[in-house]
Amino acid sequence: MRRPNPLRLAAIAAVGALALGACGSSSTTPSGSGSTAPGGMKVPDLKPLDKLGTAEGKVSVLAWPGYVEDGSNDPKVDWISDFEKASGCEVSVKTFGTSDEAVQLMRTGQYDVVSASGDATLRLIAAGDVEPINTSLLKNYGDIFESLKMQKHNSVNGVAYGAPHGRGANLLMYRTDLVSPAPDSWAAVFDNVGGQKGKVTAYDSPIYIADAALYLMKTKPDLGIKNPYALDEKQLAAAVDLLKAQKANVGEYWSDYLKQIQAFKAGTSTVGTTWQVIVNVAKGEGAKVEAVLPKEGATGWSDTWMLSAKSQAKTCGYLLIDHLTSPKANAAIAEYFGEAPGNKKACAETADKNHCATFHAEDEAYFSQVWYWNTPIEACLDGRTDVKCTDYATWTKAWTEIRG
Amino acid sequence: MKRKTPYGLLAAPLLWLVVAYLGALASIFATAFFTTDSFTNEVVPGFSLDNFRALATGTYAGIVGRTLLIAALVTVLCVGLAVPFAFVMARVVPARWRSVGLALVLVPLWASYLVKAYAWRAMLQPEGVLERTLGGTPGYGFVAVVLTLTYLWLPYMILPVYAGFERLPESHLEASADLGGSDWATFRRVVLPALGPSIAAGTVFTFSLSLGDYIAVSIVGGKLQMLGTAVLQNNVLDLPFAAALGTVSVVIMVIYLVAMRRTGALENL
Numbered sequence: 001m002r003r004p005n006p007l008r009l010a011a012i013a014a015v016g017a018l019a020l021g022a023c024g025s026s027s028t029t030p031s032g033s034g035s036t037a038p039g040g041m042k043v044p045d046l047k048p049l050d051k052l053g054t055a056e057g058k059v060s061v062l063a064w065p066g067y068v069e070d071g072s073n074d075p076k077v078d079w080i081s082d083f084e085k086a087s088g089c090e091v092s093v094k095t096f097g098t099s100d101e102a103v104q105l106m107r108t109g110q111y112d113v114v115s116a117s118g119d120a121t122l123r124l125i126a127a128g129d130v131e132p133i134n135t136s137l138l139k140n141y142g143d144i145f146e147s148l149k150m151q152k153h154n155s156v157n158g159v160a161y162g163a164p165h166g167r168g169a170n171l172l173m174y175r176t177d178l179v180s181p182a183p184d185s186w187a188a189v190f191d192n193v194g195g196q197k198g199k200v201t202a203y204d205s206p207i208y209i210a211d212a213a214l215y216l217m218k219t220k221p222d223l224g225i226k227n228p229y230a231l232d233e234k235q236l237a238a239a240v241d242l243l244k245a246q247k248a249n250v251g252e253y254w255s256d257y258l259k260q261i262q263a264f265k266a267g268t269s270t271v272g273t274t275w276q277v278i279v280n281v282a283k284g285e286g287a288k289v290e291a292v293l294p295k296e297g298a299t300g301w302s303d304t305w306m307l308s309a310k311s312q313a314k315t316c317g318y319l320l321i322d323h324l325t326s327p328k329a330n331a332a333i334a335e336y337f338g339e340a341p342g343n344k345k346a347c348a349e350t351a352d353k354n355h356c357a358t359f360h361a362e363d364e365a366y367f368s369q370v371w372y373w374n375t376p377i378e379a380c381l382d383g384r385t386d387v388k389c390t391d392y393a394t395w396t397k398a399w400t401e402i403r404g
Numbered sequence: 405m406k407r408k409t410p411y412g413l414l415a416a417p418l419l420w421l422v423v424a425y426l427g428a429l430a431s432i433f434a435t436a437f438f439t440t441d442s443f444t445n446e447v448v449p450g451f452s453l454d455n456f457r458a459l460a461t462g463t464y465a466g467i468v469g470r471t472l473l474i475a476a477l478v479t480v481l482c483v484g485l486a487v488p489f490a491f492v493m494a495r496v497v498p499a500r501w502r503s504v505g506l507a508l509v510l511v512p513l514w515a516s517y518l519v520k521a522y523a524w525r526a527m528l529q530p531e532g533v534l535e536r537t538l539g540g541t542p543g544y545g546f547v548a549v550v551l552t553l554t555y556l557w558l559p560y561m562i563l564p565v566y567a568g569f570e571r572l573p574e575s576h577l578e579a580s581a582d583l584g585g586s587d588w589a590t591f592r593r594v595v596l597p598a599l600g601p602s603i604a605a606g607t608v609f610t611f612s613l614s615l616g617d618y619i620a621v622s623i624v625g626g627k628l629q630m631l632g633t634a635v636l637q638n639n640v641l642d643l644p645f646a647a648a649l650g651t652v653s654v655v656i657m658v659i660y661l662v663a664m665r666r667t668g669a670l671e672n673l
Contacts, residue, residue, distance in 0.1 A: 098640070100445075100640045100641050101640055103445060103640075104445075104639075104640045104641075107446075122443075123443065123444045123445060126443060126444045127441075127444040127446050198543075204637075206641070247627060250627050251543075251544065251626055251627065252544060252626045252627060253627055259623075262525075266529040266530065266531075266532075267529075267530055267531075268529055268530065268543070268544065375443065377442075377443060378442070391442045391443070392442065392443070392445075392641075393440065393442040393445075393641075393642065396638070396641045396642060397458070399637075400463060400464075400629075400634060400637060400638070401463045403627070403629045403634075403637075404463060404466060404467070404629060
């Protein structure tokens with residue numbers, strides 16, 4: 001090797017420093033001015049749109065799989081093509097597998113609209129990634145269930161940050177021919193795996209720790225868990241131990257829904273947490289699977305359509321959000337994904353007239369048993385003040401430790 | 405300047421190398437000292453050694469150790485398969501068939517990496533090809549990852565070893581035979597030493613590609629976690645920590661390349 005030229009080294013160092021400077025300035029938090037929400041969260045000062053302009057021609061959406069279908073996956077499943085013709089906004093979709101992925105992708109600024117669950121919404125709001133919504137620009141906003149609007153996860157200081165879309169519960173899916181008796185408890189993936197050793201599957205995200213906490217909340221009351229997203233150190237340690245024990249029985253962790261479908265069809269996974277849409281697609285492909293809401297209740301989601309603060313297609317963004325929360329489209333999504341619609345009038349538009357009853361669209365007592373995904377923070381969400389709770393960063397480290 | 409050097413021609417690639425390549429590496433390294441906002445997961449510039457301290461915990465030592473073991477096993481398997489294959493191709497097969505052999509080695513490289521990994525996923529599943537023909541399958545996990553990676557990187561080992569065999573003068577083999585060396589003695593004492601640098605060059609590919617892999621392991625690895633998947637998981641949630649993890653693989657590769665340089669492998673790439 002030739003001796004390095006000192007001049008060249010200096011040049012490399014200078015360029016490196018430039019690159020560092022650039023990367024440092026681009027990642028600063030947009031704080032400074034802005035208001036503080038209850039709980040100490042700082043919110044940047046952003047203004048919602050006053051009025052709609054002309055359609056920009058295209059809009060890109062970041063969505064859970066099954067939320068924005070234009071017929072390319074299944075020609076019969078399409079609630080986007082007509083919208084594209086009517087509005088003049090061409091829709092492109094990118095799906096994600098976990099809320100963490102959604103937050104990270106949204107930060108790239110390449111997407112105009114996002115379907116955010118409760119464990120993503122506040123992170124996006126606090127970082128200034130999404131902006132407040134002018135609800136008067138959404139024709140269908142008035143028809144959305146009051147119990148979903150202006151909640152802690154989609155509004156700050158009385159300002160709405162999006163249009164509620166729908167809600168549901170994470171279910172327990174199993175192979176009907178391989179798992180008997182049919183499970184009715186999360187014990188089937190934790191304490192009582194039986195013959196399914198090595199074929200259990202679990203969701204590959206730190207938020208799955210809440211599923212273990214929920215199970216402990218019902219089976220080990222002396223731990224004193226009141227909310228699966230508010231765990232002090234001792235409670236988190238118990239959940240981590242449960243998940244480490246579970247790992248011995250796990251065959252695969254999943255976050256890609258297509259891979260989960262394939263695993264259940266092949267029988268490499270036979271029992272584990274899932275979404276209704278996965279059950280529907282797997283059944284459609286001939287897999288012998290069924291899903292139940294276990295007796296302990298479940299974690300779940302309440303989703304909100306949000307608009308990127310950096311969007312260059314805000315008019316199309318509003319039009320799309322309005323379309324997706326309109327009775328017909330909202331009903332189609334709710335049935336395809338398997339969740340309760342957000343729009344009251346959607347209940348009259350579903351193909352299965354019992355859909356809203358089956359998914360408890362108006363049943364607040366039912367949803368009090370469903371723990372919507374939420375971001376764990378240091379201030380305990382269950383109201384305890386005598387102890388510090390573990391935040392999501394701690395959960396993240398714990399999850400890597402569990403995965404080993 | 406007396407001698408004319410075409411600096412103008414070099415400017416664009418040099419700029420690319422320094423800014424896009426070394427600049428990116430430098431910024432990854434610097435990011436490793438940053439922290440994140442515990443609520444929004446946003447990167448907060450600053451200086452903290454916490455990320456490197458966290459690397460020293462048992463969990464990550466286990467992940468790094470497992471990844472090194474997989475990379476080493478894949479490399480050993482690739483050498484074991486490539487040497488006899490390249491020998492047959494370069495020395496036994498008539499010259500006009502050599503290009504056919506070479507083409508057969510290269511054909512798998514035309515198929516997408518993902519397609520090949522998913523093909524292994526299908527083959528390894530219960531009642532898949534492996535179980536039906538061989539009567540058993542290792543299932544998804546450690547063995548599946550080693551098998552799949554060995555398959556994926558084998559051509560990168562065969563090519564330099566084949567080139568090494570081609571360069572080996574026929575006269576050396578004849579000399580060995582004339583001096584009474586058996587086939588095995590010739591192979592062990594003449595061929596292998598001459599081939600050393602070529603094999604070492606191949607291992608640079610198989611080892612580094614295995615070290616950084618995260619796709620094959622997420623497809624056939626089951627619940628297995630490797631350095632690449634740990635970086636991916638943290639890339640989403642804790643970028644500075646992912647950067648610290650990424651630094652580990654850079655350091656391992658630098659050590660490996662320095663060691664390989666002593667064998668003369670880098671002149672054979």
